[in-house]
Amino acid sequence: MNGVDPVAREVFEQAAVVAALLDGEVPVExxxxxxxxxxxxxxxxxxxxxxExxxxxARAATRFGGHSSSGIxxxxxxxxxxxxATCTGQPT
Structure with missing residues:
Protein backbone atom coordinates (compact mmCIF):
# COMPACT_ATOMS: atom_id res chain seq x y z
CA MET A 1 0.00 0.00 0.00
CA ASN A 2 3.09 2.23 0.28
CA GLY A 3 1.60 4.09 3.26
CA VAL A 4 -0.75 6.15 1.07
CA ASP A 5 -4.30 6.57 2.35
CA PRO A 6 -6.61 4.93 -0.22
CA VAL A 7 -9.18 7.73 0.12
CA ALA A 8 -6.50 10.37 -0.49
CA ARG A 9 -5.31 8.46 -3.53
CA GLU A 10 -8.90 8.16 -4.81
CA VAL A 11 -9.67 11.89 -4.49
CA PHE A 12 -6.53 12.89 -6.38
CA GLU A 13 -7.21 10.29 -9.08
CA GLN A 14 -10.77 11.62 -9.46
CA ALA A 15 -9.53 15.22 -9.58
CA ALA A 16 -7.10 14.23 -12.34
CA VAL A 17 -9.89 12.62 -14.38
CA VAL A 18 -12.12 15.70 -14.02
CA ALA A 19 -9.21 18.01 -14.85
CA ALA A 20 -8.52 16.03 -18.02
CA LEU A 21 -12.18 16.19 -19.06
CA LEU A 22 -12.27 19.96 -18.45
CA ASP A 23 -8.78 20.53 -19.83
CA GLY A 24 -7.96 22.55 -16.72
CA GLU A 25 -7.11 22.33 -13.05
CA VAL A 26 -9.33 20.91 -10.33
CA PRO A 27 -8.34 21.84 -6.77
CA VAL A 28 -8.68 19.39 -3.90
CA GLU A 29 -9.85 20.97 -0.63
CA GLU A 52 -19.75 12.56 -18.04
CA ALA A 58 -21.54 10.24 -8.56
CA ARG A 59 -20.14 6.71 -8.72
CA ALA A 60 -16.91 7.52 -6.89
CA ALA A 61 -17.73 10.07 -4.18
CA THR A 62 -19.06 9.54 -0.67
CA ARG A 63 -21.25 12.66 -0.96
CA PHE A 64 -22.10 14.48 -4.13
CA GLY A 65 -24.09 17.56 -5.08
CA GLY A 66 -24.31 20.73 -7.07
CA HIS A 67 -25.86 24.16 -7.41
CA SER A 68 -26.61 26.39 -10.35
CA SER A 69 -27.43 30.06 -10.66
CA SER A 70 -28.23 32.19 -13.65
CA GLY A 71 -27.96 35.86 -14.34
CA ILE A 72 -24.86 37.98 -14.01
CA ALA A 85 -14.90 4.86 6.52
CA THR A 86 -14.12 6.07 10.05
CA CYS A 87 -15.06 9.72 9.45
CA THR A 88 -17.53 11.12 11.96
CA GLY A 89 -18.00 14.40 10.10
CA GLN A 90 -16.56 16.28 13.06
CA PRO A 91 -13.55 18.60 12.82
CA THR A 92 -10.24 16.93 13.55
Whole structure:
Protein backbone atom coordinates (compact mmCIF):
# COMPACT_ATOMS: atom_id res chain seq x y z
CA MET A 1 0.00 0.00 0.00
CA ASN A 2 3.09 2.23 0.28
CA GLY A 3 1.60 4.09 3.26
CA VAL A 4 -0.75 6.15 1.07
CA ASP A 5 -4.30 6.57 2.35
CA PRO A 6 -6.61 4.93 -0.22
CA VAL A 7 -9.18 7.73 0.12
CA ALA A 8 -6.50 10.37 -0.49
CA ARG A 9 -5.31 8.46 -3.53
CA GLU A 10 -8.90 8.16 -4.81
CA VAL A 11 -9.67 11.89 -4.49
CA PHE A 12 -6.53 12.89 -6.38
CA GLU A 13 -7.21 10.29 -9.08
CA GLN A 14 -10.77 11.62 -9.46
CA ALA A 15 -9.53 15.22 -9.58
CA ALA A 16 -7.10 14.23 -12.34
CA VAL A 17 -9.89 12.62 -14.38
CA VAL A 18 -12.12 15.70 -14.02
CA ALA A 19 -9.21 18.01 -14.85
CA ALA A 20 -8.52 16.03 -18.02
CA LEU A 21 -12.18 16.19 -19.06
CA LEU A 22 -12.27 19.96 -18.45
CA ASP A 23 -8.78 20.53 -19.83
CA GLY A 24 -7.96 22.55 -16.72
CA GLU A 25 -7.11 22.33 -13.05
CA VAL A 26 -9.33 20.91 -10.33
CA PRO A 27 -8.34 21.84 -6.77
CA VAL A 28 -8.68 19.39 -3.90
CA GLU A 29 -9.85 20.97 -0.63
CA UNK A 30 -9.41 19.54 2.84
CA UNK A 31 -12.60 19.48 4.92
CA UNK A 32 -12.72 20.25 8.66
CA UNK A 33 -13.07 16.52 9.37
CA UNK A 34 -9.77 15.85 7.57
CA UNK A 35 -11.34 14.28 4.48
CA UNK A 36 -11.31 15.85 1.00
CA UNK A 37 -13.58 17.60 -1.51
CA UNK A 38 -13.38 18.43 -5.20
CA UNK A 39 -15.31 21.53 -6.28
CA UNK A 40 -15.58 22.75 -9.87
CA UNK A 41 -17.51 25.39 -11.80
CA UNK A 42 -19.00 23.75 -14.89
CA UNK A 43 -20.49 26.93 -16.40
CA UNK A 44 -18.07 26.86 -19.32
CA UNK A 45 -18.19 23.10 -19.84
CA UNK A 46 -19.86 21.38 -22.75
CA UNK A 47 -23.08 19.69 -21.57
CA UNK A 48 -21.87 16.25 -22.70
CA UNK A 49 -18.63 16.67 -20.76
CA UNK A 50 -20.61 17.93 -17.77
CA UNK A 51 -22.79 14.82 -17.88
CA GLU A 52 -19.75 12.56 -18.04
CA UNK A 53 -18.20 14.32 -15.02
CA UNK A 54 -21.45 14.09 -13.04
CA UNK A 55 -21.78 10.36 -13.73
CA UNK A 56 -18.13 9.73 -12.95
CA UNK A 57 -18.13 11.55 -9.61
CA ALA A 58 -21.54 10.24 -8.56
CA ARG A 59 -20.14 6.71 -8.72
CA ALA A 60 -16.91 7.52 -6.89
CA ALA A 61 -17.73 10.07 -4.18
CA THR A 62 -19.06 9.54 -0.67
CA ARG A 63 -21.25 12.66 -0.96
CA PHE A 64 -22.10 14.48 -4.13
CA GLY A 65 -24.09 17.56 -5.08
CA GLY A 66 -24.31 20.73 -7.07
CA HIS A 67 -25.86 24.16 -7.41
CA SER A 68 -26.61 26.39 -10.35
CA SER A 69 -27.43 30.06 -10.66
CA SER A 70 -28.23 32.19 -13.65
CA GLY A 71 -27.96 35.86 -14.34
CA ILE A 72 -24.86 37.98 -14.01
CA UNK A 73 -22.97 35.22 -12.18
CA UNK A 74 -23.90 32.21 -14.32
CA UNK A 75 -22.46 29.27 -12.38
CA UNK A 76 -22.93 25.53 -12.29
CA UNK A 77 -21.02 24.33 -9.26
CA UNK A 78 -20.40 20.66 -8.66
CA UNK A 79 -18.82 19.18 -5.57
CA UNK A 80 -17.84 15.69 -4.52
CA UNK A 81 -16.67 14.71 -1.05
CA UNK A 82 -14.49 11.72 -0.26
CA UNK A 83 -14.72 10.57 3.37
CA UNK A 84 -12.88 7.74 5.09
CA ALA A 85 -14.90 4.86 6.52
CA THR A 86 -14.12 6.07 10.05
CA CYS A 87 -15.06 9.72 9.45
CA THR A 88 -17.53 11.12 11.96
CA GLY A 89 -18.00 14.40 10.10
CA GLN A 90 -16.56 16.28 13.06
CA PRO A 91 -13.55 18.60 12.82
CA THR A 92 -10.24 16.93 13.55
Missing amino acids: QLDCGCSRIRVDLAGADRLVEG IVQHL DDRRDLWAEFHT
